[in-house]
Amino acid sequence: MSDHHPPHVYLDNTWYFVTASIHRKHRLLQPAGHKDFVRDQLKASVAEFYVQLPAWVILDNHYHILGKSHVGQDLARLFGRLHGRTAFELNGRDGTRGRQVWHNYWDTCIRTEADYWTRFNYIHHNPVKHGYVGHMEDWLFSSYCYYLEHKGNDWLIDAFQQYPIVDFTDSDDDF
Numbered sequence: 110m111s112d113h114h115p116p117h118v119y120l121d122n123t124w125y126f127v128t129a130s131i132h133r134k135h136r137l138l139q140p141a142g143h144k145d146f147v148r149d150q151l152k153a154s155v156a157e158f159y160v161q162l163p164a165w166v167i168l169d170n171h172y173h174i175l176g177k178s179h180v181g182q183d184l185a186r187l188f189g190r191l192h193g194r195t196a197f198e199l200n201g202r203d204g205t206r207g208r209q210v211w212h213n214y215w216d217t218c219i220r221t222e223a224d225y226w227t228r229f230n231y232i233h234h235n236p237v238k239h240g241y242v243g244h245m246e247d248w249l250f251s252s253y254c255y256y257l258e259h260k261g262n263d264w265l266i267d268a269f270q271q272y273p274i275v276d277f278t279d280s281d282d283d284f
Contacts, residue, residue, distance in 0.1 A: 126232075127217075128173050129171060131212065132209040137203070138170065151167070154187050160177065164252050166235045166252070173232045226271065230272055231275065
């Protein structure tokens, strides 16, 4: 992964697939309570900026979300606030004030329904892909269990059959 900062395209009323990485891929979110805190701050931030968040996953060194902002420029503010708040708190918990926590985030505009659903499935499959769990329902830090409870297993199976998982980023394999 290079140290350049990717350009961000902010469009109103647009779905985005977003990946954010911990600096140098360190597993800073591994300690108990860290992923819970990031999840809670993510939910608070999307509520604050009125961003729709149908799918999300948080792992030890990165996260993925699928979201839609009515005001595209709010995405930069959302991630700035989320990363600032979580970095400050996590550094306090770990006794490492001043440490860089987040490397950056990468966003991709969603162009088609198939693109939306394959990324939805990719997000939920990510903990299995990285070997955290053997089954998606065993990972507590994603939106998968919400859909399992509210839509059911058949609905999820149908989504995966219609829109199989695609590995969108070669660089993500290094996480």
